[in-house]
Amino acid sequence: MSTSxxxxxxxxxxxxxxxxxxxxxxxxxxxxxxxxxxxxxxxxAAAVRDAVVALLDEVVGGGDEDVVAVACAGPxxxxxxxxxxxxxxxxxxxxxxxxxxxxRPTARVVLHNDVLPLAVAEHRLGAGRGAQALLGLVxxxxxxxxxxxxxxxxxxxxxxxxHIGHVPVELDGPRCQCGGRGCxxxxxxxxxxxxxxxxxxxxxxxxxxxxxxARAGEPVAVATIERAADALAAGILAAAVLCDLDRVVVGGxxxxxxxVVLAPLRRAYHRRAGxxxxxxxxxxxxxxxxxxxxxxxxxxxx
Amino acid sequence: MSTSxxxxxxxxxxxxxxxxxxxxxxxxxxxxxxxxxxxxxxxxAAAVRDAVVALLDEVVGGGDEDVVAVACAGPxxxxxxxxxxxxxxxxxxxxxxxxxxxxRPTARVVLHNDVLPLAVAEHRLGAGRGAQALLGLVxxxxxxxxxxxxxxxxxxxxxxxxHIGHVPVELDGPRCQCGGRGCxxxxxxxxxxxxxxxxxxxxxxxxxxxxxxARAGEPVAVATIERAADALAAGILAAAVLCDLDRVVVGGxxxxxxxVVLAPLRRAYHRRAGxxxxxxxxxxxxxxxxxxxxxxxxxxxx
Numbered sequence: 078m079s080t081s082x083x084x085x086x087x088x089x090x091x092x093x094x095x096x097x098x099x100x101x102x103x104x105x106x107x108x109x110x111x112x113x114x115x116x117x118x119x120x121x122a123a124a125v126r127d128a129v130v131a132l133l134d135e136v137v138g139g140g141d142e143d144v145v146a147v148a149c150a151g152p153x154x155x156x157x158x159x160x161x162x163x164x165x166x167x168x169x170x171x172x173x174x175x176x177x178x179x180x181r182p183t184a185r186v187v188l189h190n191d192v193l194p195l196a197v198a199e200h201r202l203g204a205g206r207g208a209q210a211l212l213g214l215v216x217x218x219x220x221x222x223x224x225x226x227x228x229x230x231x232x233x234x235x236x237x238x239x240h241i242g243h244v245p246v247e248l249d250g251p252r253c254q255c256g257g258r259g260c261x262x263x264x265x266x267x268x269x270x271x272x273x274x275x276x277x278x279x280x281x282x283x284x285x286x287x288x289x290x291a292r293a294g295e296p297v298a299v300a301t302i303e304r305a306a307d308a309l310a311a312g313i314l315a316a317a318v319l320c321d322l323d324r325v326v327v328g329g330x331x332x333x334x335x336x337v338v339l340a341p342l343r344r345a346y347h348r349r350a351g352x353x354x355x356x357x358x359x360x361x362x363x364x365x366x367x368x369x370x371x372x373x374x375x376x377x378x379x
Numbered sequence: 380m381s382t383s384x385x386x387x388x389x390x391x392x393x394x395x396x397x398x399x400x401x402x403x404x405x406x407x408x409x410x411x412x413x414x415x416x417x418x419x420x421x422x423x424a425a426a427v428r429d430a431v432v433a434l435l436d437e438v439v440g441g442g443d444e445d446v447v448a449v450a451c452a453g454p455x456x457x458x459x460x461x462x463x464x465x466x467x468x469x470x471x472x473x474x475x476x477x478x479x480x481x482x483r484p485t486a487r488v489v490l491h492n493d494v495l496p497l498a499v500a501e502h503r504l505g506a507g508r509g510a511q512a513l514l515g516l517v518x519x520x521x522x523x524x525x526x527x528x529x530x531x532x533x534x535x536x537x538x539x540x541x542h543i544g545h546v547p548v549e550l551d552g553p554r555c556q557c558g559g560r561g562c563x564x565x566x567x568x569x570x571x572x573x574x575x576x577x578x579x580x581x582x583x584x585x586x587x588x589x590x591x592x593a594r595a596g597e598p599v600a601v602a603t604i605e606r607a608a609d610a611l612a613a614g615i616l617a618a619a620v621l622c623d624l625d626r627v628v629v630g631g632x633x634x635x636x637x638x639v640v641l642a643p644l645r646r647a648y649h650r651r652a653g654x655x656x657x658x659x660x661x662x663x664x665x666x667x668x669x670x671x672x673x674x675x676x677x678x679x680x681x
Binding site for chain 2: 152154163201209222226227231232233234235236237238239241243244245246247251253255256257258307308311312314316317318321323349350352353355356357
């Protein structure tokens with residue numbers, strides 16, 4: 078088993094889904110599994126940890142990986158190895174790295190925010206190829222981001238760079254779970270879109286249904302997505318002028334919804350962006366599919 | 380003259396002031412002059428260029444610098460060597476690099492946004508020492524910024540990274556000269572503060588007088604600065620969550636005003652920032668004084 082030491086167990090922890098994969102030396106994903114993140118009443122820190130460990134056991138079995146690469150919904154603290162994901166309330170200052178070191182005592186555990194790996198993977202192999210300054214963006218239960226500038230991943234000192242969901246876009250906007258006000262996430266996350274549509278009388282069940290309704294031209298659904306797209310466009314513009322971005326790659330469930338979200342997002346962005354250097358930005362859907370997170374996490378860990 | 384090749388003529392072009400300096404091999408500023416930027420009716424592109432060249436002639440005389448390092452109010456286009464500063468309307472796609480190559484045909488001309496040099500200088504020698512992720516910020520006629528991340532200057536592909544003045548903080552905010560809406564600059568630049576105070580009935584002459592009035596507790600002046608500080612705090616928070624900042628160094632005329640601006644800015648920031656990693660940010664005044672721009676421009680050019 079001379080190559081076994083090069084195996085990476087990669088883990089992608091979001092508020093909605095947990096994904097784990099085994100990535101070989103060439104970056105190929107040889108095993109991959111997804112399951113829902115435990116949530117709701119009675120789910121405590123140990124329950125989420127147990128689900129993560131069970132998933133890892135299932136995917137990598139009794140392997141001898143020397144690296145466990147973790148992408149986790151933010152905020153994270155790369156220095157202490159703890160995580161406090163806004164949308165996984167059971168975990169506050171949860172010692173994720175220590176939990177994974179217990180699971181695989183011989184392995185090196187590497188922690189990043191949840192979207193940096195996607196950004197890295199898309200930059201190397203996907204829709205971000207050739208970009209000089211890239212933001213990867215995932216719209217799901219929360220909204221996360223990751224930066225690749227001048228070809229290099231930018232984790233930031235605490236591992237939280239790219240956190241676009243908590244960029245404020247409205248001075249007196251809605252209170253956010255993060256403690257701030259008017260964050261992009263209060264307009265454009267899946268739950269925020271659902272809540273807004275329901276306030277306007279929409280009666281559907283979930284985000285995919287909301288997307289379908291918008292695609293069918295249902296006015297409340299269309300207006301809800303326009304509102305979300307406008308706030309997200311303002312957040313992207315903030316990132317564009319601060320980081321001189323030339324590309325945004327949008328992943329997550331919403332990217333699968335395609336142009337029903339991306340078209341209003343592009344329109345809102347070009348309505349807002351005045352400066353020429355900001356207007357060159359392209360907003361494109363992710364290309365690598367659900368494996369991007371584990372591919373990127375493994376690439377970052379090497 | 381064996382060291383003459385190491386001399387850098389450094390130029391700092393803002394909407395209010397032009398500064399030029401001669402920087403020796405050790406980074407010491409051996410000559411330095413400031414004069415007002417030509418502005419107003421009848422000032423065309425050539426008039427601003429002539430003022431710049433006259434200033435350079437005055438400062439460096441008949442020297443034989445091999446580098447001309449330029450920090451210019453943004454946006455700039457580092458690739459084409461042109462500049463279109465929002466607050467210097469006479470220059471639109473102005474070929475600044477070509478103009479300086481004509482002035483000193485043997486020199487290499489290096490162009491950056493106006494605040495990156497300050498950020499670099501403060502990071503190496505001033506109030507930014509030890510910061511892992513730094514935003515340099517200047518509040519003047521416009522509001523500019525520059526990023527130093529993981530110890531390295533981040534100019535961005537077009538030289539415009541750090542452009543915090545055009546971060547949108549209010550979805551339906553005031554129209555900005557950049558073509559956008561609700562930009563930080565529409566609340567917190569010197570002219571925006573003056574315009575707002577006057578709308579509220581204040582009768583003073585200029586920004587230093589407004590600062591003095593706020594220091595004396597005059598309610599309109601205090602409220603104007605609170606409003607500006609709040610919008611700027613939202614912009615800083617955007618930068619903090621996107622770039623995982625641990626420090627902001629504030630320079631320019633307003634930094635000289637000191638705590639009358641910095642205290643409300645810090646309060647507003649800490650009222651807005653919820654996430655722990657964002658709350659660690661420190662907001663400090665620049666330490667190097669008016670030479671920072673030319674010191675940093677020379678450092679960047681080497």
